[in-house]
Amino acid sequence: MLEKLPQPVIFAHRGASAFAPENTLAAFRLAAEQGVEAIELDAKLTADGEVVVIHDMTVDRTTNGRGEVRHLRLDEIRRLDAGSFFSAEFRGEKVPLLREVFEEFGRRLFINVELTNYNAPLDPLPIKVAQLVREYRLEDWVLFSSFNPWNLIRIHRLLPECPVALLALEGRAGWLARSNFMRWVSPRIIHPFLADVTPESITQEHRRKRRVHVWTVNRAEDLEALFRWGADGVFTDDPALAMQIRSRVKT
Ligand code: G3P
Numbered sequence: 001m002l003e004k005l006p007q008p009v010i011f012a013h014r015g016a017s018a019f020a021p022e023n024t025l026a027a028f029r030l031a032a033e034q035g036v037e038a039i040e041l042d043a044k045l046t047a048d049g050e051v052v053v054i055h056d057m058t059v060d061r062t063t064n065g066r067g068e069v070r071h072l073r074l075d076e077i078r079r080l081d082a083g084s085f086f087s088a089e090f091r092g093e094k095v096p097l098l099r100e101v102f103e104e105f106g107r108r109l110f111i112n113v114e115l116t117n118y119n120a121p122l123d124p125l126p127i128k129v130a131q132l133v134r135e136y137r138l139e140d141w142v143l144f145s146s147f148n149p150w151n152l153i154r155i156h157r158l159l160p161e162c163p164v165a166l167l168a169l170e171g172r173a174g175w176l177a178r179s180n181f182m183r184w185v186s187p188r189i190i191h192p193f194l195a196d197v198t199p200e201s202i203t204q205e206h207r208r209k210r211r212v213h214v215w216t217v218n219r220a221e222d223l224e225a226l227f228r229w230g231a232d233g234v235f236t237d238d239p240a241l242a243m244q245i246r247s248r249v250k251t
């Protein structure tokens with residue numbers, strides 16, 4: 001499916017998160033309304049083993065609660081307001097379950113699930129996510145990414161037909177992911193940080209037969225440059241702007 005989407009692929013990063021609270025159904029709905037083909041979201045486990053969609057390790061920044069996601073039960077997390085931090089208009093938005101996102105947007109939007117169990121790398125997150133993908137028959141509609149290559153190895157064993165992408169940390173910290181050594185983990189796709197991308201690095205990745213999806217690109221001039229350099233995808237908080245620029249660059 002990834003190759004059949006409009007190219008370069010535009011991923012609404014945490015939904016249309018410039019205009020709605022990140023990683024909420026409201027942000028994914030807005031992205032869908034704007035007509036984008038793909039979304040990105042951050043998946044992790046609650047204390048009772050449910051897969052929820054939230055970026056940070058704690059609920060502190062994006063909700064009215066406190067504490068680490070992995071130490072809170074689903075019922076505790078579901079009581080929290082995940083909209084007000086962004087604006088009063090979104091008061092009452094919840095931290096979504098991955099199941100809810102699959103239910104509402106599955107087979108309508110292509111979904112990049114970032115496996116974000118970075119403080120519990122051996123937890124069963126890949127197993128739970130794979131079960132949901134099978135249940136909703138979304139094998140052709142998902143792409144998995146993670147900064148932790150071990151997650152990609154695990155999810156690839158469970159869902160060998162789904163593409164996986166290695167996220168590269170910024171700068172020197174991401175050199176291993178950007179090098180040839182990581183071919184065995186992520187033969188097809190790399191997600192580098194914007195400041196590390198040059199026309200030459202894109203050409204080099206293409207020579208390695210890897211797609212290049214760049215995070216996180218919000219400025220018009222950066223979007224335009226990446227599209228001209230041949231990037232295969234971008235993550236952006238403003239998918240409407242990215243779509244406008246894509247259509248201009250392509251014509
Ligand atoms: O997947 C692209 C991007 O989401 C990775 O960084 O911290 O926004 O999850 P982060």
Ligand code: MG
Nearest residue numbers: 040041042114
């Ligand atoms: Mg992410």
